[in-house]
Amino acid sequence: MSFDASLPFGDCPVPLVDGREILLGHGSGGRLTAELIERRILPALANPLLDPLDDAAQLVVGGARLAFTTDSYVVTPLFFPGGDIGELAVNGTINDLAVAGARPRCLSLAFILEEGLPFDELDRVIASVRSAAERARVPVATGDTKVVQRGAADRLFINTSGIGEIPPGVMLGSARVRPGDAILVSGTVGDHGIAILSKRKGIDFEGSIRSDTAALHGLCAAIVEATGISLHAMRDPTRGGLAATLCEIAARRKLGVECTEAAVPVDDGVRGACELLGLDPLLIANEGKVVAFVSEEGAEAALDAMYHHPLGRSAARIGRVVEEHPGRVILRTPIGGERILDLPYAEPLPRIC
Amino acid sequence: MSFDASLPFGDCPVPLVDGREILLGHGSGGRLTAELIERRILPALANPLLDPLDDAAQLVVGGARLAFTTDSYVVTPLFFPGGDIGELAVNGTINDLAVAGARPRCLSLAFILEEGLPFDELDRVIASVRSAAERARVPVATGDTKVVQRGAADRLFINTSGIGEIPPGVMLGSARVRPGDAILVSGTVGDHGIAILSKRKGIDFEGSIRSDTAALHGLCAAIVEATGISLHAMRDPTRGGLAATLCEIAARRKLGVECTEAAVPVDDGVRGACELLGLDPLLIANEGKVVAFVSEEGAEAALDAMYHHPLGRSAARIGRVVEEHPGRVILRTPIGGERILDLPYAEPLPRIC
Numbered sequence: 001m002s003f004d005a006s007l008p009f010g011d012c013p014v015p016l017v018d019g020r021e022i023l024l025g026h027g028s029g030g031r032l033t034a035e036l037i038e039r040r041i042l043p044a045l046a047n048p049l050l051d052p053l054d055d056a057a058q059l060v061v062g063g064a065r066l067a068f069t070t071d072s073y074v075v076t077p078l079f080f081p082g083g084d085i086g087e088l089a090v091n092g093t094i095n096d097l098a099v100a101g102a103r104p105r106c107l108s109l110a111f112i113l114e115e116g117l118p119f120d121e122l123d124r125v126i127a128s129v130r131s132a133a134e135r136a137r138v139p140v141a142t143g144d145t146k147v148v149q150r151g152a153a154d155r156l157f158i159n160t161s162g163i164g165e166i167p168p169g170v171m172l173g174s175a176r177v178r179p180g181d182a183i184l185v186s187g188t189v190g191d192h193g194i195a196i197l198s199k200r201k202g203i204d205f206e207g208s209i210r211s212d213t214a215a216l217h218g219l220c221a222a223i224v225e226a227t228g229i230s231l232h233a234m235r236d237p238t239r240g241g242l243a244a245t246l247c248e249i250a251a252r253r254k255l256g257v258e259c260t261e262a263a264v265p266v267d268d269g270v271r272g273a274c275e276l277l278g279l280d281p282l283l284i285a286n287e288g289k290v291v292a293f294v295s296e297e298g299a300e301a302a303l304d305a306m307y308h309h310p311l312g313r314s315a316a317r318i319g320r321v322v323e324e325h326p327g328r329v330i331l332r333t334p335i336g337g338e339r340i341l342d343l344p345y346a347e348p349l350p351r352i353c
Numbered sequence: 354m355s356f357d358a359s360l361p362f363g364d365c366p367v368p369l370v371d372g373r374e375i376l377l378g379h380g381s382g383g384r385l386t387a388e389l390i391e392r393r394i395l396p397a398l399a400n401p402l403l404d405p406l407d408d409a410a411q412l413v414v415g416g417a418r419l420a421f422t423t424d425s426y427v428v429t430p431l432f433f434p435g436g437d438i439g440e441l442a443v444n445g446t447i448n449d450l451a452v453a454g455a456r457p458r459c460l461s462l463a464f465i466l467e468e469g470l471p472f473d474e475l476d477r478v479i480a481s482v483r484s485a486a487e488r489a490r491v492p493v494a495t496g497d498t499k500v501v502q503r504g505a506a507d508r509l510f511i512n513t514s515g516i517g518e519i520p521p522g523v524m525l526g527s528a529r530v531r532p533g534d535a536i537l538v539s540g541t542v543g544d545h546g547i548a549i550l551s552k553r554k555g556i557d558f559e560g561s562i563r564s565d566t567a568a569l570h571g572l573c574a575a576i577v578e579a580t581g582i583s584l585h586a587m588r589d590p591t592r593g594g595l596a597a598t599l600c601e602i603a604a605r606r607k608l609g610v611e612c613t614e615a616a617v618p619v620d621d622g623v624r625g626a627c628e629l630l631g632l633d634p635l636l637i638a639n640e641g642k643v644v645a646f647v648s649e650e651g652a653e654a655a656l657d658a659m660y661h662h663p664l665g666r667s668a669a670r671i672g673r674v675v676e677e678h679p680g681r682v683i684l685r686t687p688i689g690g691e692r693i694l695d696l697p698y699a700e701p702l703p704r705i706c
Binding site for chain 1: 372373374375376377378379380381386389390393394397398400401402403409410412414415416417418419421422423424425426427429458459461462463464465466467468469470471472473475476479480482483486492493494495496497498499500501502504505506507510512514516518703704
């Protein structure tokens, strides 16, 4: 879910354009996305379920504590190193449930297909949905298929929504983040975005960069189990990357965040590609990483749980939440300086997921 | 949800083309849609939650009985007589829950926006979502917004998924339909499709035909309350119209359906438009009607409940389920004849919802 791009506009150093039409940047996870959500969607639809703006809504139905989330996938190309749109759609929605501490129970699957889409492409995507859903043991419970004329969509879009069950005693959310929380990330950042970019531009980076798309519910459950009430929130750093996640938490909680740049794990190939292209890996989308906010007494246990899970072997402690400079993320640079980590007006890579 | 276009291909009188690409007709609710679902999607994703192929999946989570459904909306034009894509998306997903006998509890809302979409159009759609959700008292709990380049989508698409709670004792589904069941429809058929067509073609039919888009959970709850266990199934006759609903039930339950054409309520304006255009109102989409399958002892009570609800004033008993001619829908024509009511290869109106 991407209503989570909330930012405090009063603090925005860039004057925001209130134009007359949607720009590509409104979907990028940057400031324009935040503007769209904050100014146009939230004021109309505000309600207690939507307002927390976490990756999944939490609600009680018939005595059951549920997590509920939705995401549309418009990634181009459909097939990329390390995955495809079908696997991404299954894993992405599972992850939004997982970071709420929920056990994913089922998914919906809705296709919008462009007339002329070759059946073999559709079949590959369906097979990928199947294998991702089977691997995660989360069934597709309901679906929909629409077709639009040639030129009215770009090949194939997917929406997946999901329902998860939140176990008793688990209560996670950005509202619980507090000063002193350690910030952990489960592995290298930027892999997904750079993999998409390499495929799109036909650039063959060294070390064959692959998307990190993965279902994180096993890893998240292990973190929950290891930490108990000391775990305050988990997030899925997709569009806008790690930076968007940290900026959103700082903005929403009116707290400061300190992050040590050198502590953030980045794959060598991704780092090289970013240097070549002038991109910051902290701003690049991930599809198989979790950011955890955990009180100091639970931090080592959380990190240990990550290390012991196959998807958390490169986990690292990257920073902490502070009372100072509320709303701002301060990055300590390798040369001993400090800079404000800010979201770009529009992220450089559209249609990354 | 539209995985519900299941048909027995062995009985199909038209040879099915197994082409190499998606055709517009694959989204029309006709035989091509059924072929797509039955041959490509279901074999890959089959599981006990998906297999009943009703308008909503039914599952138990944490002791709660849930209904879960999804639908994407690609209707063109976005604004049409009697409604718009926003209202349609809210009502349509509520209705898929309602016909499962569920109380709708919350919706998700996911936009795919085309670069260049004027903000005033987006704002109108958001306002319409808001008012439809408020009127129905079903909040939007979670959301997503994606943007694609100019030409990569047609203005604006919406996906809504929804969760409903199924009250104790309510157990509806096409699997419960049995010989002897009366078939009721809550009002006139074909209004939505003809309203879209009139707007699209700039035809101004007499009597100003309007979409029937409406949230049916109040009406459905009244039917459930009035009938108890004698109510077997309810359906939402959208793409493919009343004909698709009857053909699907006949095919899936391997039972016959008899329908009296003259008993099916059709608005005079819609009938005139259909005659002019050579369309059959039974094949045209509805967005505010329910079809109920109810045992004979409950039929009058169900009809009475419909009559007493503002959305069921034109309700009618239109036919019954029989053991004869399994898989076929026989239409008794006004001149005393009989004909097989069959789905067209592809419905004549694409992007109707």
